[in-house]
Amino acid sequence: MTQLDLVPVKPTTAIVSEPVGRKASGRSVWFRMLVNDRVAAVAATVLGVVALTALFGPMLVGDLATDIDLDNSNQAPFTLAHGWANVLGTDPLGRSMLARLVVACQTTLSVAIPAVVISAVIGSVIGMWAGYYRGWRETLAMRVADVIMSFPSLLLAVVVLYVFSPSAANIVVVLAITRIPVYLRTARAESAELATRVFVDAARTFGASGTSIITRHVLPIVLPTLLTVATLDFCYVMLAESSLSFLGIGIQPPDVSWGLMVAQGRTYLHTAWWLSFLPGLAIVITTVSATILAAWARIATDPAQRWRLTVPQKRLSRFAKTGKAL
Amino acid sequence: MTAVAEHPPVDQTDADPALRVQDLTVDIRTIAGTVRAVDHVTFAARSGETLALLGESGCGKSMTATALVGLLEPVAQVVDGSARIGDTDLITADRKKRRAMAGPELAIVFQDALTALNPLYTVGTQLAEPFRIHHGLKAKEAKRRAMELMTRVGIPQPEERMKAYPHQFSGGMRQRLLIAMAVALNPKVLIADEPTTALDVTVQAQIMALLKSLRTEYDMAVVLITHDLALVAEEADRVAVMYAGSIVETGSVTEVFGDPKHPYTKGLLDSVPVDAVRGAELKSIGGSPPDLHSIPAGCVYQDRCPLVRDICRSTRPGLQDVGSRRKSACHFPGEVSNV
Amino acid sequence: MFSFVRRRMYTSAIPLVIVLLGVFLLARLTGDPTNLYLPESATADQREAFAAANGFNDPLIVQLFDYFKGIIHLDFGTSLRTGESAAEMALRAFPATLQLAFVTMALAILGAVIVGCWAAYRPNSLADRFSSLLSMTAASIPDFWFAITGVWLFSVLMGWLPTSGTDAGMLSWILPIATLMIRPLGVLTQVVRGAMVSALSAPYVRLARSKGASDFRVVTHHALRNAAAPALTVAGDLAVGLINGAVVVEAIFGWPGIGKLMIDAILQRDFAVLQAAVLLTAVSIFILNIAIDACYALLDARVREPAKV
Numbered sequence: 001m002t003q004l005d006l007v008p009v010k011p012t013t014a015i016v017s018e019p020v021g022r023k024a025s026g027r028s029v030w031f032r033m034l035v036n037d038r039v040a041a042v043a044a045t046v047l048g049v050v051a052l053t054a055l056f057g058p059m060l061v062g063d064l065a066t067d068i069d070l071d072n073s074n075q076a077p078f079t080l081a082h083g084w085a086n087v088l089g090t091d092p093l094g095r096s097m098l099a100r101l102v103v104a105c106q107t108t109l110s111v112a113i114p115a116v117v118i119s120a121v122i123g124s125v126i127g128m129w130a131g132y133y134r135g136w137r138e139t140l141a142m143r144v145a146d147v148i149m150s151f152p153s154l155l156l157a158v159v160v161l162y163v164f165s166p167s168a169a170n171i172v173v174v175l176a177i178t179r180i181p182v183y184l185r186t187a188r189a190e191s192a193e194l195a196t197r198v199f200v201d202a203a204r205t206f207g208a209s210g211t212s213i214i215t216r217h218v219l220p221i222v223l224p225t226l227l228t229v230a231t232l233d234f235c236y237v238m239l240a241e242s243s244l245s246f247l248g249i250g251i252q253p254p255d256v257s258w259g260l261m262v263a264q265g266r267t268y269l270h271t272a273w274w275l276s277f278l279p280g281l282a283i284v285i286t287t288v289s290a291t292i293l294a295a296w297a298r299i300a301t302d303p304a305q306r307w308r309l310t311v312p313q314k315r316l317s318r319f320a321k322t323g324k325a326l
Numbered sequence: 327m328t329a330v331a332e333h334p335p336v337d338q339t340d341a342d343p344a345l346r347v348q349d350l351t352v353d354i355r356t357i358a359g360t361v362r363a364v365d366h367v368t369f370a371a372r373s374g375e376t377l378a379l380l381g382e383s384g385c386g387k388s389m390t391a392t393a394l395v396g397l398l399e400p401v402a403q404v405v406d407g408s409a410r411i412g413d414t415d416l417i418t419a420d421r422k423k424r425r426a427m428a429g430p431e432l433a434i435v436f437q438d439a440l441t442a443l444n445p446l447y448t449v450g451t452q453l454a455e456p457f458r459i460h461h462g463l464k465a466k467e468a469k470r471r472a473m474e475l476m477t478r479v480g481i482p483q484p485e486e487r488m489k490a491y492p493h494q495f496s497g498g499m500r501q502r503l504l505i506a507m508a509v510a511l512n513p514k515v516l517i518a519d520e521p522t523t524a525l526d527v528t529v530q531a532q533i534m535a536l537l538k539s540l541r542t543e544y545d546m547a548v549v550l551i552t553h554d555l556a557l558v559a560e561e562a563d564r565v566a567v568m569y570a571g572s573i574v575e576t577g578s579v580t581e582v583f584g585d586p587k588h589p590y591t592k593g594l595l596d597s598v599p600v601d602a603v604r605g606a607e608l609k610s611i612g613g614s615p616p617d618l619h620s621i622p623a624g625c626v627y628q629d630r631c632p633l634v635r636d637i638c639r640s641t642r643p644g645l646q647d648v649g650s651r652r653k654s655a656c657h658f659p660g661e662v663s664n665v
Numbered sequence: 666m667f668s669f670v671r672r673r674m675y676t677s678a679i680p681l682v683i684v685l686l687g688v689f690l691l692a693r694l695t696g697d698p699t700n701l702y703l704p705e706s707a708t709a710d711q712r713e714a715f716a717a718a719n720g721f722n723d724p725l726i727v728q729l730f731d732y733f734k735g736i737i738h739l740d741f742g743t744s745l746r747t748g749e750s751a752a753e754m755a756l757r758a759f760p761a762t763l764q765l766a767f768v769t770m771a772l773a774i775l776g777a778v779i780v781g782c783w784a785a786y787r788p789n790s791l792a793d794r795f796s797s798l799l800s801m802t803a804a805s806i807p808d809f810w811f812a813i814t815g816v817w818l819f820s821v822l823m824g825w826l827p828t829s830g831t832d833a834g835m836l837s838w839i840l841p842i843a844t845l846m847i848r849p850l851g852v853l854t855q856v857v858r859g860a861m862v863s864a865l866s867a868p869y870v871r872l873a874r875s876k877g878a879s880d881f882r883v884v885t886h887h888a889l890r891n892a893a894a895p896a897l898t899v900a901g902d903l904a905v906g907l908i909n910g911a912v913v914v915e916a917i918f919g920w921p922g923i924g925k926l927m928i929d930a931i932l933q934r935d936f937a938v939l940q941a942a943v944l945l946t947a948v949s950i951f952i953l954n955i956a957i958d959a960c961y962a963l964l965d966a967r968v969r970e971p972a973k974v
Binding site: 397441445 | 867868869871872873874875876877878879882887890891964965966967
Binding site for chain 3: 039143146147150151235239242243262276279284287290291326
């Protein structure tokens with residue numbers, strides 16, 4: 001099972017140390033840490049498959065996603081009777097579910113990932129700045145975050161639909177804006193706490209400017225938390241895009257996203273359950289994997305907890321059998 | 327590990343010591359294997375007396391204390407030995423019995439008062455807690471007792487200060503609060519784990535004076551855990567010196583400090599720069615304590631000992647009598663004065 | 666304590682005004698409602714009359730002024746669609762959403778605290794790891810998909826529960842609440858567990874145990890209160906999401922709440938109703954944030970002090 005959030009064991013004596021002798025460098029250390037946590041490794045593999053599908057899938061399935069074949073409409077999944085391409089069934093227009101799922105994967109990810117990156121960068125930078133300097137900067141930033149958070153994201157999204165052309169790019173912008181507060185608040189809280197630490201005063205005494213302190217001291221410490229938040233936020237953005245598409249104000253046909261597919265399958269609930277079920281399942285699998293990976297990342301990026309991932313799981317479970325917490 | 331010389335049972339002739347620890351052994355599971363942090367530790371503490379557990383950082387003295395109070399981390403385990411208060415062996419007692427004893431029989435004062443106190447509750451609530459848990463007092467009555475306690479440990483204006491929070495007190499005051507909580511139920515044994523390490527010297531003196539007067543008033547046995555030789559010399563009656571998880575010497579402070587019977591104790595005392603001449607080199611014990619993963623067979627001190635011989639490397643010396651109520655874990659206690 | 670709340674209210678006033686302004690502008694950006702409400706064949710005169718009656722001809726500044734004047738008098742105008750007072754419509758729809766949100770959050774918090782505390786009490790046990798996996802999955806489920814699958818399973822296949830509406834009494838609450846609850850429950854459980862694990866390894870827990878406190882007291886009295894802050898932050902975010910109109914759920918189950926009202930107003934360019942609905946939600950979100958900050962202050966005395974030494 002996953003290593004996530006194993007009880008932190010705080011040794012009071014300097015006994016617990018990594019086995020001496022093996023100093024592997026950079027990449028391979030991370031790889032080993034991933035392999036040592038079986039569940040996280042599975043999650044990473046799943047995400048890898050999803051990423052590859054998004055990148056190369058549409059090229060491979062080509063026209064299968066759009067070829068209308070009314071003779072084959074609404075075929076049930078899990079049978080090869082209608083050709084391998086329809087192994088996951090077909091939709092009312094006879095299009096292969098598998099192919100459509102693949103194309104939708106690309107659309108969904110091409111909205112989610114940019115949105116996360118943009119909101120993460122903007123929110124974190126503003127947050128760190130506000131938290132470090134405090135005072136009016138902090139109040140301003142927090143109130144801006146409040147404003148964004150209390151804005152019905154729905155209104156924003158629909159306006160975008162009506163005023164500008166409803167494109168994936170606009171959805172990205174809307175989602176990015178609504179997620180900025182999450183990074184802003186996290187970065188601000190951590191930055192404010194770090195600003196009170198002695199090492200910051202020390203840096204100031206030898207003339208370091210605020211910007212350089214933020215970049216060289218605050219950022220590296222806050223980065224792991226932000227990465228974890230970003231991974232979890234990716235899940236949220238994916239779900240948000242799916243909801244918007246489901247409501248009809250997200251991705252528009254003939255483009256296809258998983259959320260849109262669920263909406264389109266709704267009327268066929270009685271007769272063709274797989275039309276709504278399978279795309280939703282795809283969303284769940286992707287989001288759960290991202291969440292598991294985020295939990296792994298939280299441990300891997302914390303130098304104090306990293307040792308848990310440096311030994312094979314079997315040895316760890318014998319060692320970490322902690323019984324009750326009290 | 328080679329033959330371990332038997333530890334003779336704690337002196338039976340003394341009027342029952344309040345706390346009798348015999349062969350207490352604690353193992354810690356680490357990634358790289360099991361490590362023995364506390365090795366057959368044996369000592370006794372008597373009512374009205376202060377026993378100091380003296381040793382450098384990492385020698386296992388704090389772990390001994392946590393083992394006694396039953397607060398070991400899950401990776402650490404007591405694998406041998408006993409610790410008796412009255413008729414009860416703390417080690418084998420069940421959780422319920424242990425909890426019943428925590429407070430009325432055995433109490434501990436921790437080192438860092440700021441983190442030891444719950445930041446979200448008033449000091450009054452936390453002081454009243456022992457009374458509510460063990461005596462089942464109602465809030466008002468418990469608060470009254472708490473106020474009395476505060477006065478007793480020298481905190482001014484107790485009625486107002488009761489409603490204050492831990493972060494609103496100074497370090498010295500917080501330490502007094504910890505002490506107050508510990509003595510609230512008149513325990514037989516009080517363990518003080520480096521109670522003054524985080525305080526400045528003048529406050530140190532006040533805290534130690536407070537502990538002393540409480541010890542007399544409640545007739546407690548105090549176990550003082552520290553690395554500070556001066557503190558031991560000033561405040562303790564008896565001392566047990568620890569090194570790398572084992573006790574190497576016990577006795578009264580005057581005798582042990584006046585005429586040490588173990589090379590380690592001698593080394594410690596010699597390194598106090600009292601008679602140092604300006605410009606001369608400061609004395610210290612060469613080398614460093616052994617990694618607990620690889621404690622040598624034989625005497626733990628062999629790698630740094632000026633008296634080391636073959637027998638030291640093959641047989642571990644047990645605590646032998648070297649005088650009246652004095653013990654030393656050395657094969658050649660008589661030669662220490664020559665070092 | 667009161668000065669703290671007062672301070673928070675003052676700093677919240679400006680953002681509130683900005684939100685109102687934003688809503689005003691954005692609502693009008695959605696386009697000219699004239700074509701939606703008047704038939705194709707309407708003459709220019711009729712259009713003119715319609716516009717004049719609703720103040721669409723006035724310069725934007727005047728409309729803005731009227732808008733804010735109206736707000737102060739709590740008059741939001743009338744719905745273009747039904748002619749009713751917009752304020753009334755919004756106030757009628759709001760309680761339905763509030764009820765849903767309230768019950769959902771209460772159940773989610775209760776469940777999260779119980780499971781989270783139990784998991785933290787027995788860390789790394791099979792039950793702990795299983796519940797972690799379960800809560801992560803719950804946090805990842807798209808609500809609309811869960812709703813549809815739920816409807817398919819329990820209404821279409823089994824016929825136990827109604828597919829939509831509020832007529833079936835208690836039964837009609839089950840699916841909407843379950844749908845709304847699943848994600849908050851998953852997220853909160855993880856947060857509570859993590860926070861409790863930290864709290865249980867803190868020094869003050871050791872002290873409490875050395876005073877003879879029972880495990881139950883240590884968990885509920887000492888640790889839980891310290892773990893409350895991070896859990897409160899997350900709970901607040903989740904609650905905001907719920908108040909913001911669990912639009913999807915309201916759409917699928919036909920729940921007459923504010924989310925549904927808002928989306929209908931948007932699609933039909935009913936400015937007045939949209940403004941009223943958004944104002945209502947925005948105000949309640951601000952109140953919620955202030956309430957949460959007040960909770961922090963209640964829990965932790967250090968927060969109440971204005972200056973940091």
